[in-house]
Amino acid sequence: MENKKIATRESYGNALAELGKTHENLVVLDADLAEATKTAIFRGVFPERHIDCGIAECNMIGIAAGLAASGKVPFASSFAMFAAGRAFEQVRNSVGYPHLNVKIAATHAGISVGEDGATHQCNEDIALMRTIPGMTVICPSDDVEAKAAVKAAYEHDGPVYLRFGRLPVPVINDTDDYHFELGKGITLREGTDLTIVSTGLCVPACLDAARALERDGISAGVINIHTIKPIDEELLIQAAKRTGKVVTVEEHSVIGGLGSAVADVLSENYPVPVHKIGIRDVFGESGPAQELLKKYGLDAEGIEVKIRIWLSSGDNL
Numbered sequence: 001m002e003n004k005k006i007a008t009r010e011s012y013g014n015a016l017a018e019l020g021k022t023h024e025n026l027v028v029l030d031a032d033l034a035e036a037t038k039t040a041i042f043r044g045v046f047p048e049r050h051i052d053c054g055i056a057e058c059n060m061i062g063i064a065a066g067l068a069a070s071g072k073v074p075f076a077s078s079f080a081m082f083a084a085g086r087a088f089e090q091v092r093n094s095v096g097y098p099h100l101n102v103k104i105a106a107t108h109a110g111i112s113v114g115e116d117g118a119t120h121q122c123n124e125d126i127a128l129m130r131t132i133p134g135m136t137v138i139c140p141s142d143d144v145e146a147k148a149a150v151k152a153a154y155e156h157d158g159p160v161y162l163r164f165g166r167l168p169v170p171v172i173n174d175t176d177d178y179h180f181e182l183g184k185g186i187t188l189r190e191g192t193d194l195t196i197v198s199t200g201l202c203v204p205a206c207l208d209a210a211r212a213l214e215r216d217g218i219s220a221g222v223i224n225i226h227t228i229k230p231i232d233e234e235l236l237i238q239a240a241k242r243t244g245k246v247v248t249v250e251e252h253s254v255i256g257g258l259g260s261a262v263a264d265v266l267s268e269n270y271p272v273p274v275h276k277i278g279i280r281d282v283f284g285e286s287g288p289a290q291e292l293l294k295k296y297g298l299d300a301e302g303i304e305v306k307i308r309i310w311l312s313s314g315d316n317l
Contacts, residue, residue, distance in 0.1 A: 007165060008140055010168075011147050012146055026073050030052055033107075034050070061104070065098070079109075081121075104129075105162045109122055111296060114289035115288070117286035130261065132159070138153065138163065142170065145224075172203065187221065187223055191219045192242065193218050193220060199225045233269065237270050251279075
């Protein structure tokens with residue numbers, strides 16, 4: 001039976017509404033997109049703590065900075081293209097530089113935005129946010145993890161960038177032993193031949209790809225890196241030592257995202273061949289989300305095929 005599917009933007013809205021019950025200093029800002037970002041769920045319960053800033057993302061970040069300086073814990077919400085892209089200067093100078101306690105919640109990230117097209121499919125946001133000193137960057141893989149990430153972001157003192165998606169994704173972390181900790185990756189599957197490191201909506205597809213590879217005797221471990229900054233260096237180094245080969249998979253540019261972060265860690269500490277699967281220096285395009293994921297090789301079959309090609313190419317020796 002197929003797992004239930006929930007969009008992490010929906011999880012974000014529900015988590016805010018739940019946290020708002022016990023934390024009166026939590027306030028939510030939105031840029032005229034409350035229905036899409038799902039902050040409307042919070043607004044329905046706490047309308048006095050929801051601020052619609054209109055289509056003015058840069059101003060929204062400035063307001064959030066002021067609220068944080070006044071002791072509030074603001075969650076500023078918009079599409080990733082606008083939260084990370086349009087408002088980058090304000091995020092850097094008004095939030096990052098003074099290290100204020102602002103949480104930036106970016107929905108509709110990656111090519112799975114679908115028909116909204118290339119202008120709205122932000123595949124550069126993780127790279128942008130990673131470069132800001134002191135910024136924590138989180139990309140949850142499902143409903144359970146997204147809710148845990150929102151709670152952890154609230155409890156963390158400092159700026160946080162949270163990346164959520166539009167597309168409903170399988171719930172894979174609804175287990176009794178699931179535990180979320182900032183900066184700590186999660187080993188979902190042990191392997192001996194290679195390690196697949198993934199984040200966000202690609203994690204379930206990587207698990208399926210690993211199962212397919214196993215049928216041909218290829219043992220692939222799978223690690224879920226929900227916190228891209230600070231990244232779990234110890235876990236990555238251990239995995240590299242165990243398998244000797246690493247593949248990274250992300251719904252983001254291969255420049256500056258998860259793959260770059262993993263390569264940084266391993267090149268400095270335990271160099272092994274690393275193959276990055278993601279968006280390869282191109283813009284997205286308009287189309288159904290699932291078809292786009294298939295076209296760009298980010299579904300389970302595409303990931304499996306790309307890994308097989310890499311393993312047989314000799315580039316991993």
